[in-house]
Amino acid sequence: MINLPASTDPGAFVHPALLYRGHEEYLAGVGGFVRAALAADEPVMVAVPGGHLDALRESIGPTSADVTWVDMTQLGRNPGRILASLQDFADRRADRPARIVGEPIWPGRSQAEALEATRHEALINTAFAGRRATVLCPYDTLGLPASVVSDARRTHPVVMEEGKVLLSPHYTDAASVCAGCDHPLPEPEGAAPRLAYTHGELGEVRAQTEGWARGTTLSAARRGDLVLAVSEAAANSLAHGDGKGSLRLWSTADGTVVAEIRDGGHLADPLAGRRRPALASANGGRGLWMIHQLCDLVEIRALDSGLTLRLHMTTS
Numbered sequence: 001m002i003n004l005p006a007s008t009d010p011g012a013f014v015h016p017a018l019l020y021r022g023h024e025e026y027l028a029g030v031g032g033f034v035r036a037a038l039a040a041d042e043p044v045m046v047a048v049p050g051g052h053l054d055a056l057r058e059s060i061g062p063t064s065a066d067v068t069w070v071d072m073t074q075l076g077r078n079p080g081r082i083l084a085s086l087q088d089f090a091d092r093r094a095d096r097p098a099r100i101v102g103e104p105i106w107p108g109r110s111q112a113e114a115l116e117a118t119r120h121e122a123l124i125n126t127a128f129a130g131r132r133a134t135v136l137c138p139y140d141t142l143g144l145p146a147s148v149v150s151d152a153r154r155t156h157p158v159v160m161e162e163g164k165v166l167l168s169p170h171y172t173d174a175a176s177v178c179a180g181c182d183h184p185l186p187e188p189e190g191a192a193p194r195l196a197y198t199h200g201e202l203g204e205v206r207a208q209t210e211g212w213a214r215g216t217t218l219s220a221a222r223r224g225d226l227v228l229a230v231s232e233a234a235a236n237s238l239a240h241g242d243g244k245g246s247l248r249l250w251s252t253a254d255g256t257v258v259a260e261i262r263d264g265g266h267l268a269d270p271l272a273g274r275r276r277p278a279l280a281s282a283n284g285g286r287g288l289w290m291i292h293q294l295c296d297l298v299e300i301r302a303l304d305s306g307l308t309l310r311l312h313m314t315t316s
Contacts, residue, residue: 014134015125016165017156019141019149026052026138029160030101031059033136037099038065045089047072047082048103048138066093076104079117080292083127083274090133097132107143112299112312114148115181119300121155122177123271151177178270182301185310188258192250197234199243205234209259212249216257217315226257226313229294232287233261233309241265241307256296259311267302 018029030048034056037044043066046056050071057069068089076082082104090098102124104117124135139152153159153170155177197205209230213223230247237245241263248260273288292298297312 013125013128013131014158015128015156016134016136016158016160017152017168018136018138019152019159019161020138021141023055026140027055027059030136030138031056033099033101034060034067038063038067041065042097042099043089043093044068044099044101045070045086046101047075047085048101049073049106052103052106052138072103072106076117078292078295078297079104079113079120080274080298082117082120083123083271084276084289086124086135087127087275090128090131097134100133100135101138102135103138105139105144105148107140113297114145115183116297116299118148118151118155119178119181120274121152122174122181123274125155125157126174127271127275174270178302182303185260185299185301185308188248188250189253190250192248192260195247197237197245197247199238202231202234202238205247206231208247209249213257216251217255218257218313219315222313222315225294226259226311229291229311229313230259230261232290233259233311236287237261237263237265255315257313257315261309261311262306264306267300267307270302273298 020026020029030046030052034044034046038060045068046053047070048056050073053069053071070085072082075085082102086100086102089100104120105114109117121137128135137152137156139149141149150170153168154172156168157171159166159168195205195208206227209227210223213226216223218226234245234247242265245261245263249258251257273292275289277286277289291309291311295311296314299308299310299312301308
């Protein structure tokens with residue numbers, strides 16, 4: 001399937017980055033990976049942007065094998081939702097090695113989205129450690145910023161480029177990558193008054209959010225989603241952030257609605273909210289999980305000074 005270097009344990013989780021140049025290299029690399037999985041009668045999930053998805057399906061042709069096709073522009077609109085879907089696919093086929101193609105960063109992604117997708121790529125290595133699975137991640141070296149391609153070398157133990165498969169000398173642990181993703185967040189361009197809250201004031205946080213959201217272009221349903229997401233984040237502040245926090249709300253020039261929640265808490269588990277919480281779990285990241293499901297982008301900054309969440313919702 002993939003001719004790995006001799007030093008790589010064939011029974012362990014494998015996470016290669018395919019650094020491709022152009023359409024033909026893409027179809028050859030990704031298509032070859034999918035065909036090899038089908039030939040080995042192994043389940044394969046292909047989660048790539050819609051245009052690539054169509055090209056791959058046409059190239060591979062009809063098949064009765066176990067193939068799951070997913071448009072990554074929908075699944076990965078919020079990068080924080082991707083990992084759970086990949087794990088669900090592998091869990092449903094735990095008796096066989098799972099083969100997954102995941103393309104979380106494509107030309108046109110915003111810098112904020114690419115940064116959270118890079119965080120996702122690093123956390124894949126933690127989440128899948130010890131599992132019989134291969135997750136191949138294509139990167140367009142012609143269309144993506146050089147910094148994104150450089151980060152791919154840091155988040156993937158194995159790199160496939162120009163027909164060669166090598167161990168990446170730049171690969172590093174997830175904690176280092178995630179810390180590097182904690183860039184300072186830009187301040188909003190307009191006024192964004194800060195509402196401080198503490199125990200007993202969660203209702204005020206909800207009311208403030210609901211009243212403010214009525215003046216945005218969000219639909220009634222999306223306003224409800226925003227209030228629920230902010231409420232979950234604020235409740236986490238009260239439970240885990242020294243019992244207090246602050247909220248800011250604003251809209252960007254393109255109409256995106258942003259809610260920022262800051263508190264003095266810390267993210268003990270970087271995978272919190274990215275894995276589907278167990279039904280029996282009393283405290284398994286349910287709030288953050290729900291936030292990821294509701295929002296189009298969740299920016300996380302976990303610093304020594306505290307935790308910041310920026311929740312983005314678009315009107316469409």
